Amino acid sequence: MKILVTGGAGFIASNLVDELVSLGHSVIVIDNLSTGKTENLNKEAIFYRLDISDKNVETIFKKHRPDIVDHHAAQISVVNSVSDPIKDAQTNIIGLLNILTHSVKYKVKKVINVSSGGVVYGDPKQLPAKETLPFDPLSPYGISKTTGEYYLRFFSKVYGLKSTSLRYSNVYGPRQDPKGEAGVIAIFSKLMLRGKAPTIFGNGRQERDYVFVKDIVDANVLAMTKGDGEAFNIGTGIPTSVNQLFSVLKTLTDFDGEPIYGEARKGELFRNYLDSAKAKRVLGWKPKHDLENGLKKTLGWVRSVND
Numbered sequence: 001m002k003i004l005v006t007g008g009a010g011f012i013a014s015n016l017v018d019e020l021v022s023l024g025h026s027v028i029v030i031d032n033l034s035t036g037k038t039e040n041l042n043k044e045a046i047f048y049r050l051d052i053s054d055k056n057v058e059t060i061f062k063k064h065r066p067d068i069v070d071h072h073a074a075q076i077s078v079v080n081s082v083s084d085p086i087k088d089a090q091t092n093i094i095g096l097l098n099i100l101t102h103s104v105k106y107k108v109k110k111v112i113n114v115s116s117g118g119v120v121y122g123d124p125k126q127l128p129a130k131e132t133l134p135f136d137p138l139s140p141y142g143i144s145k146t147t148g149e150y151y152l153r154f155f156s157k158v159y160g161l162k163s164t165s166l167r168y169s170n171v172y173g174p175r176q177d178p179k180g181e182a183g184v185i186a187i188f189s190k191l192m193l194r195g196k197a198p199t200i201f202g203n204g205r206q207e208r209d210y211v212f213v214k215d216i217v218d219a220n221v222l223a224m225t226k227g228d229g230e231a232f233n234i235g236t237g238i239p240t241s242v243n244q245l246f247s248v249l250k251t252l253t254d255f256d257g258e259p260i261y262g263e264a265r266k267g268e269l270f271r272n273y274l275d276s277a278k279a280k281r282v283l284g285w286k287p288k289h290d291l292e293n294g295l296k297k298t299l300g301w302v303r304s305v306n307d
């Protein structure tokens, strides 16, 4: 198949592009390299350095006529979305609309849209969070990801565009940037491998659902042929506290110190983890990596880039 991957120079989508290329697909990448890196780009993929809200996006659709669009390009920082909500909306809403309107015009068979189970439910009223929980975003990033899902529903109803939204939990793994939603793993790994103590903000009991990037890639590949018009949580369903994370990394890195405890971050959610039973039922997806396994692979990568 011809697959257009937006954000393919970034952490998650570059791992996806590698897998799609190895499965024999022909892959086209659009990325403006705002946070993505050229070294992440797969050499077999055709690359366009372009903003997803640019009018020249149409030329790419016209030339390549992709079967599938897998949309990962986004402004991903909650903090930046608060300081500059217009910039967030420009990419996460206007950029998405540019991709969706051309997907309709050039008869794309399916769009996969990336949402976030970490932000669309706000402070979840029930855990593990199920897709049936109401939207309650608490930041401009959360609002733009939620809005994206509404636009997908609209394009599906009005234009018959097939689509799936994947709501990731906190993704970690090779090529992860410390600024992402699971940035704590990248930060801790790098410091602890150098024998330096990481800082834990608050008491370290805040819990997240850390999912390994290769499992996220599997979910995307499955969603290309399964499911339509729905959103799926993609997470492990297992809450892990920052203290637990520190202690697993301590064993894996042979770090012999203790963490530094700093002041709690204002507005940080205390607990979030996702119920992915629907993804298992409809997509046939379940994570293959437990935390230890995923962290071992991540540490291997951190070592290789810092050697």
Ligand SMILES: NC(=O)c1ccc[n+]([C@@H]2O[C@H](COP(=O)([O-])OP(=O)(O)OC[C@H]3O[C@@H](n4cnc5c(N)ncnc54)[C@H](O)[C@@H]3O)[C@@H](O)[C@H]2O)c1
Binding pocket: 006, 007, 008, 009, 010, 011, 012, 013, 030, 031, 032, 033, 034, 035, 036, 037, 050, 051, 052, 053, 071, 072, 073, 074, 075, 076, 091, 095, 114, 115, 116, 117, 118, 167, 168, 169, 170, 171, 172, 177, 180, 181, 182
């Ligand atoms: N990392 C996580 O834990 C997590 C969790 C939930 C959802 N997500 C979503 O997954 C997707 C990928 O995130 P990531 O963690 O790999 O981040 P990333 O920053 O590594 O990837 C985003 C990519 O999009 C590109 N990009 C940004 N704005 C663009 C624009 N206007 N035009 C073209 N390209 C643009 C960046 O250069 C980058 O390569 C995003 O949609 C993000 O919201 C990530």
